[in-house]
Amino acid sequence: MALATVAAALLAALGGTLWLAARRFSGPRGQRMQGSRDRSAMHGKTVLITGANSGLGRATAAELLRLGARVIMGCRDRSRAEEAAGQLLQELGQAGGQEPNASEGQLIVKELDLASLRSVRAFCQELLQEEPRLDVLINNAGVFQCPYMKTEDGFEMQFGVNHLGHFLLTNLLLGLLKSSAPSRIVVVSSKLYKYGDINFEDLNSEQSYNKSFCYSRSKLANILFTKELARRLEGSNVTVNVLHPGIVRTNLGRHIHIPLLARPLFNLVSWAFFKTPLEGAQTSIYLASSPEVEGVSGRYFGDCKEEELLPKAMDESVARKLWDISEVMIVVILVQKSPSPKSQSAYGPQERASKWNWVVAHLLMDNSVTPLEFALWAWPCVFGFTILGPRPCPQRALPGQLCLCAPLGVSACPPETLKGNKA
Numbered sequence: 094m095a096l097a098t099v100a101a102a103l104l105a106a107l108g109g110t111l112w113l114a115a116r117r118f119s120g121p122r123g124q125r126m127q128g129s130r131d132r133s134a135m136h137g138k139t140v141l142i143t144g145a146n147s148g149l150g151r152a153t154a155a156e157l158l159r160l161g162a163r164v165i166m167g168c169r170d171r172s173r174a175e176e177a178a179g180q181l182l183q184e185l186g187q188a189g190g191q192e193p194n195a196s197e198g199q200l201i202v203k204e205l206d207l208a209s210l211r212s213v214r215a216f217c218q219e220l221l222q223e224e225p226r227l228d229v230l231i232n233n234a235g236v237f238q239c240p241y242m243k244t245e246d247g248f249e250m251q252f253g254v255n256h257l258g259h260f261l262l263t264n265l266l267l268g269l270l271k272s273s274a275p276s277r278i279v280v281v282s283s284k285l286y287k288y289g290d291i292n293f294e295d296l297n298s299e300q301s302y303n304k305s306f307c308y309s310r311s312k313l314a315n316i317l318f319t320k321e322l323a324r325r326l327e328g329s330n331v332t333v334n335v336l337h338p339g340i341v342r343t344n345l346g347r348h349i350h351i352p353l354l355a356r357p358l359f360n361l362v363s364w365a366f367f368k369t370p371l372e373g374a375q376t377s378i379y380l381a382s383s384p385e386v387e388g389v390s391g392r393y394f395g396d397c398k399e400e401e402l403l404p405k406a407m408d409e410s411v412a413r414k415l416w417d418i419s420e421v422m423i424v425v426i427l428v429q430k431s432p433s434p435k436s437q438s439a440y441g442p443q444e445r446a447s448k449w450n451w452v453v454a455h456l457l458m459d460n461s462v463t464p465l466e467f468a469l470w471a472w473p474c475v476f477g478f479t480i481l482g483p484r485p486c487p488q489r490a491l492p493g494q495l496c497l498c499a500p501l502g503v504s505a506c507p508p509e510t511l512k513g514n515k516a
């Protein structure tokens with residue numbers, strides 16, 4: 094009897110494995126591969142890929158390199174990136190029957206930590222000095238469902254890396270992309286955007302943190318960012334599109350804890366059902382290199398085809414507001430400040446409870462003010478704020494001017510506004 098049970102269990106396990114293996118090799122996960130195209134399709138083009146040392150970024154880099162591109166790998170860990178670059182060149186050499194480095198494509202490793210605005214700025218400064226052109230920017234790097242952590246600048250990690258770091262990166266490189274036009278920006282989002290919301294009152298998850306919601310919110314932010322950027326880039330010959338890659342077997346799940354004993358099963362299931370990185374990277378490669386999407390902008394793709402978005406990912410006013418807030422966050426952000434006794438008196442109980450210690454600012458007006466213009470008066474404004482403490486927000490007090498407002502109505506405004514508002 095016992096023998097029969099063991100035999101049945103073994104048979105079931107074998108059958109299950111065979112079924113999974115059959116799925117692995119027959120499933121329709123692999124949409125058409127972009128890799129069969131002309132080997133010099135990207136010759137003369139410079140492509141920057143963030144997070145190119147692993148998963149989808151690595152596979153995208155390999156393929157674009159194969160197509161002849163000069164690929165810049167923007168990675169946070171130089172040694173991991175150099176190791177990946179060495180492997181890529183070797184694989185390319187082996188595949189092409191050539192010596193590594195002998196192919197037309199070129200691979201460059203540069204340090205870029207999207208969890209540090211200082212690192213993003215330093216990276217861009219170097220890139221702008223060294224690179225005469227940039228044809229494709231692929232915002233690929235990402236963090237998935239990590240425990241509550243903050244970036245160097247005090248942002249919740251998933252929002253900070255997946256959205257804000259890329260927001261700054263893209264804005265700093267826009268000039269070069271425009272001067273290299275026709276050029277492309279490709280944003281890697283996720284279908285999980287559906288479960289996110291842009292809750293402006295707690296963008297930094299100070300009040301509560303849910304790792305799934307925050308990942309989804311950051312991916313929704315990727316889509317809204319793409320929509321708003323496409324609008325701003327109309328007529329510039331720089332396109333921007335966003336994609337979801339499907340579920341792909343990469344290192345993205347590193348923060349998901351799986352009990353040791355269950356790991357083999359999860360590995361088997363992910364092996365059978367998930368896409369390989371090369372399969373998952375096809376839409377990135379397509380949007381970066383295919384002539385089919387020349388001039389196409391502001392669209393959402395999966396499996397190399399345009400897909401529909403939920404209304405919340407197409408809301409122009411939310412996209413604009415997110416842009417404005419992000420712009421101010423990256424310029425001003427670190428007005429790291431604990432409320433002084435004086436400023437505490439200006440808070441209601443709810444505000445005090447939120448322990449407001451940095452300014453989440455937003456543009457009150459829809460007037461477009463460049464970061465440079467903003468920076469010119471941001472510091473005097475912050476200075477005024479520090480002296481006078483938070484003031485009630487004089488909503489639209491000075492038409493055409495910009496005010497910084499904390500989420501709960503506490504404001505740091507241009508000095509004139511503060512003066513006019515003094516009690």
Ligand SMILES: NC(=O)C1=CN([C@@H]2O[C@H](COP(=O)(O)OP(=O)(O)OC[C@H]3O[C@@H](n4cnc5c(N)ncnc54)[C@H](OP(=O)(O)O)[C@@H]3O)[C@@H](O)[C@H]2O)C=CC1
Nearest residue numbers: 144147148149169206207208234235283340341343344345
């Ligand atoms: N895999 C999937 O099923 C899906 C993935 N995506 C998206 O695809 C993108 C790529 O992820 P995937 O390849 O799967 O995951 P991987 O974890 O394999 O790759 C993520 C890359 O992002 C890099 N990265 C993480 N944090 C930072 C940072 N602070 N600065 C710079 N680079 C950083 C990682 O660097 P390091 O190796 O040093 O950690 C790594 O190179 C992500 O945006 C993800 O959200 C979307 C939907 C599904």
Ligand SMILES: CC1=C(/C=C/C(C)=C\C=C\C(C)=C\C=O)C(C)(C)CCC1
Nearest residue numbers: 283285341342343344345346349359363
């Ligand atoms: C989620 C689980 C795993 C791994 C998932 C990976 C590698 C990526 C998933 C990414 C998704 C869904 C991103 C969406 O944007 C394991 C296979 C490690 C274990 C099971 C759970």
